[in-house]
Amino acid sequence: MRVLLATDAWVPQINGVVRTYLRLREELALMGTELVVLEPSQFRCIPCPSYPEIPLALPARRRCARFIEDAQADTIHIATEGPVGWMVRAWCLRHGVPFTTSFHTRFADYASARWPVPQSWGYAFQRYFHAPSAGVMVATRSLSADLSERGFQRLRPWTRGVDMDLFRPSRERLFGPGPVFLYVGRVAVEKNIEAFLSLDLPGVKVVVGDGPQLGELRARYPSVTFAGVRQGEDLAAAYASADVFVFPSLTDTFGMVLLEAIASGVPVAAFPATGPKDIIVSGVSGVLGSDLRAAAMAALDLDRDLVRQAAEAFTWRAAAQLFLDNVESALEQECDAPVIEGRDLKPVRLRAQ
Known part of the structure; x- marks a missing residue:
């Protein structure tokens, strides 16, 4: 089987998002499925406003169509609501080809955090994008419930996995004797990082990552260790060196960093928001509460062996199989459904027979 993935994040x-699909591609290959990726580097791009390191593809309808046709895929999955996603969505609708999508990012919340834009506008935009999808994959139950209340339809669960071999406990201490309170992720206003950095905590605060707010926060909090971007074994070592992983975000839809932390045996302190409340068992793998400082201090006392065990329920093989199950069942239902006026659905398989 061959799946065409359209994504603006690569x-x-x-x-x-990028790490999810990179690992999904690996797991699908082991299962005999090829993931063919259409992403921004295959087009002319401009920098994204406020995030210049993120390229935005310029519309190229013919190039997009040629890639899709040459890919000879069995099915199409659209990961993002950016220019690449919109081009592939338009191609599918023009040709009556059903497709699936994923809801990864609360762009409505991100936009309202940076500009005076009502959240309702952002959700209306995303709802319009996903409306023709045969199945919208979401990472958690709480996110599914929230989106359902906002009018999104055909929602399907799709969890994530964690590499238990890479992310593992260690006695190595990179940032001093501690206690070490760690944040890993994008350094941007929508991540609510100052809710962590402003806390009165003992020991050391460490931030791993980069982003548009890095310079501002580094100047405002000189006592914080900003360790930059880390990947692979360096990232795993940073996790394992922490005593508590602090996750201040209120807008994430899942939070893969939560799984990486608990796989490293590091308990999580977080607000009871979407993501943490779906992944973390408060009092076992972390502490959730509206008082982030109290949660962080309480997390210091948790059993790191039990924290590690909590991550074992999340495997990439199970996540990949669920992705395939969602694609197949969603598209079967779409093709069996009555034809919508003005929309002549073609068979799911795009590959030449």
């Missing part, structure tokens, strides 16, 4: 970007 290497060299470093974020949860």
